[in-house]
Amino acid sequence: MGFQPFSNVEIDRFASAYPSVPSHLGHQIASHPLLELDALAELARRIRTESIEFNAATDLPLGITNEETPHTGPDVHETIAQIETSGSWVLLKTIDQDPAYAQLMRDVLAELEPVVHPRTGAMMRLEGFVFISSPRAVTPLHFDPEYNILFQARGSKTMTFYDSAESRIISDEFFEQYFAGGPRNLPWQREWAERSQPIAITPGEAVYVPILNPHSVQVHDEVSISLSLTWRSEWSFHHADACRFNGRLRKLGLNPASPQRYPADNRLKSYSERALARAERMFARN
Template structure:
């Protein structure tokens, strides 16, 4: 890896967008040995089974539900070996459980701390993910609960973004069910297409992906390898707990106000949710 994964110009470009807007970036880690297909096949053998997802990924509707996603009949190792023709998508999750990948993640994210921490505070819960995708693979419309930079290492893809505050695309009850363990794939309406902002990346390019913003992804006509490095903030944890608290209120027949978007705070609802969880745990222990 180069001594610095980003140029000063790229750091400056991230600073103009973070944390609310997507931004096309440049990087210097596309040729890193850990991001080559043979290294990733070996990583898949080392990861815990729960850290791997794979399924069919071509010709999927943008609004497909998580439980409707088809499988190809191949196991993950066969899928990686046949990725050019498998019509599949492999996700290696929390790759930071592997020491070499954890070091790569820390080295890269440390370079953007001067941009991130003055705005959203300490970078928390750092995690790494790798996507290995067949030509034409589609990742349906969804959102992420964390801040994310996606680094393209092989092939090319287009990520299409929609505004994070669009409550028609993500109504409050959807956030509430997600943060209580529900799926994150969203429904799709064709009339939403014009709202999208497409950003295409090739090897050596990256995208900053804003937290909570709906997006979908389409791989071009060759195999794609992407590294996704993510982090959370105190604000993001308060937002998630406010959504969980609103879910409680909704079950009581109330219509709670939406959690506040950044930089607005959600501490009151968040602390109420955390207090209720602690009380429930104490009551649960007391009746055992």
């Protein structure tokens, strides 16, 4: 590896936060050539069409639904070329389908593996994403089903976290709908801002985003480029399956107990869901 993405101090800071606490970190990949706008514009031409999302992103309310989010007129390539003025947000998903970006992802996450593995087990389903955003772009309130570190490469933004223990922000029913294929954008209530934790990042800074933690993002007054590297754990897959199983029970008129929070285990419900899903697939084939 031709660079060291983290200093020892930053590794220690990550270790003090992982897996449950949002944390501000430093990094040394902001000037990496793969994160320059021209390189990302070329990447957008190489990756699969279904790996690209883009939409209008300025002046959006924090609680806007996925369906309500407006689209921009130009195609993604014009949107990137005009990102300073287009008022847009571009997401390049699973950039690890490209060998150079896959290597960058592996090199960076390998530095964190000695911290991650003893706590949440093997780093599973590694994926990389890039966000290219116009000045003042907004990412509405949502959560992610992965552990995530967001690296700022250009411009600046503020990521605001909300109390993930607050059941009114993410209800059991919302989790169940999401893991059954529903949207991840969350409804918004103004009083949640009183218990929020904003973390601002500039080039050379990053933020660790705990799994399932509700957050929103506000880009500052310049074009922003951010790299998001994510991973899953065995616990995260069991949690997702437990949510799906609870959704089955709720449809039967039952009121199931919430899935256990880390580090408690959700294996019983998870294995039950997997068995039922397997039986349904077998029945559908016959």
